Amino acid sequence: MACQVDFKGEKVVSVEGGQTLLQASLAAGIPHYHACGGKGQCTTCRVLVVEGQEKLTPPTSYERAIRNVKKFPDIVRLACQSYVTGEGVEVRRLIRDETDRYIFIDSQEDSTMTVMGERRKLALFFIDIRSFTPFIEANLPFDVIHIMRRIFGLFRNAIALYQGEIIDTSGDGLYAVFGLNSRIKKATESAVLAGLKILEDIKIFNNTYMRPYFNHTFEVGIGVHVGNVIVGNVGIGISNNLTVMGFPVNIAARLQAATKELDNSFVISAIAYRLLRNPPYAVGCNYLNLKGVSNAYEVKLIGKPYEVKQGKEGLG
Numbered sequence: 001m002a003c004q005v006d007f008k009g010e011k012v013v014s015v016e017g018g019q020t021l022l023q024a025s026l027a028a029g030i031p032h033y034h035a036c037g038g039k040g041q042c043t044t045c046r047v048l049v050v051e052g053q054e055k056l057t058p059p060t061s062y063e064r065a066i067r068n069v070k071k072f073p074d075i076v077r078l079a080c081q082s083y084v085t086g087e088g089v090e091v092r093r094l095i096r097d098e099t100d101r102y103i104f105i106d107s108q109e110d111s112t113m114t115v116m117g118e119r120r121k122l123a124l125f126f127i128d129i130r131s132f133t134p135f136i137e138a139n140l141p142f143d144v145i146h147i148m149r150r151i152f153g154l155f156r157n158a159i160a161l162y163q164g165e166i167i168d169t170s171g172d173g174l175y176a177v178f179g180l181n182s183r184i185k186k187a188t189e190s191a192v193l194a195g196l197k198i199l200e201d202i203k204i205f206n207n208t209y210m211r212p213y214f215n216h217t218f219e220v221g222i223g224v225h226v227g228n229v230i231v232g233n234v235g236i237g238i239s240n241n242l243t244v245m246g247f248p249v250n251i252a253a254r255l256q257a258a259t260k261e262l263d264n265s266f267v268i269s270a271i272a273y274r275l276l277r278n279p280p281y282a283v284g285c286n287y288l289n290l291k292g293v294s295n296a297y298e299v300k301l302i303g304k305p306y307e308v309k310q311g312k313e314g315l316g
């Protein structure tokens with residue numbers, strides 16, 4: 001039996017039995033944002049229950065988990081997790097503005113339950129070239145581009161060899177993921193093998209090419225971590241490239257940056273390290289304080305100390 005729910009300031013919506021508040025509001029043409037596709041894994045569909053809280057089904061386990069983290073009061077409900085059991089419900093959507101409407105509703109598949117990303121556990125891999133700024137300063141621009149292409153070619157080949165996917169490049173570094181088509185243990189192993197191969201390839205490249213032809217050598221910093229991230233085209237760029245986002249990505253990036261202060265070319269989180277079947281030798285056990293992470297973060301150093309010592313800010 002259908003119940004009427006008043007979406008305050010918008011319209012009165014008829015909610016069928018078995019239909020969530022979100023499904024009903026979308027069916028009625030309300031541009032109700034739902035970033036996770038109604039899976040109870042975001043907060044964008046939340047509503048304030050103005051009246052009739054007792055006429056909604058109790059919060060689901062997903063909803064309880066989010067409410068615990070976000071400390072939402074009881075009168076805030078996730079529309080995708082709420083069913084209506086009787087008349088008299090009045091709600092107000094909490095996330096609603098014209099930009100949301102344009103980006104997420106009007107310009108996409110209208111009122112469908114489209115998910116803009118998928119939650120996946122991946123191995124996250126960041127790499128950066130050290131000492132690149134002095135090289136740029138001392139060499140001609142076309143030489144710099146030539147060398148850059150050679151080095152990125154090494155990165156690309158190693159990452160492809162172990163089925164990784166490059167997500168983004170920026171300046172003298174890049175970001176890749178492993179595990180889009182494999183399980184996390186295999187993915188972590190692949191990320192580590194790709195990193196170790198790059199370290200080896202750079203050494204050869206230095207000896208056979210950079211030293212004799214350019215009187216310069218390069219070193220790199222690599223950070224690897226694992227975690228749950230959102231994968232997909234989340235509509236934040238101008239292209240349709242794959243995007244991978246989530247807090248673990250930030251951690252992996254910080255591990256890469258920490259290679260300088262830890263004076264080791266390859267830093268992997270202990271969580272990722274423990275997933276390895278044949279872990280490489282790690283130099284001791286280190287703890288890092290990472291911005292946004294309350295406890296010190298345990299990491300393993302599986303690379304080599306830098307030949308050119310890196311300041312905390314590094315040499316670029």
Ligand code: FES
Pocket residue numbers: 033034035036037038039040041042043044045046078079080081
């Ligand atoms: S749409 Fe993500 S929690 Fe409801």
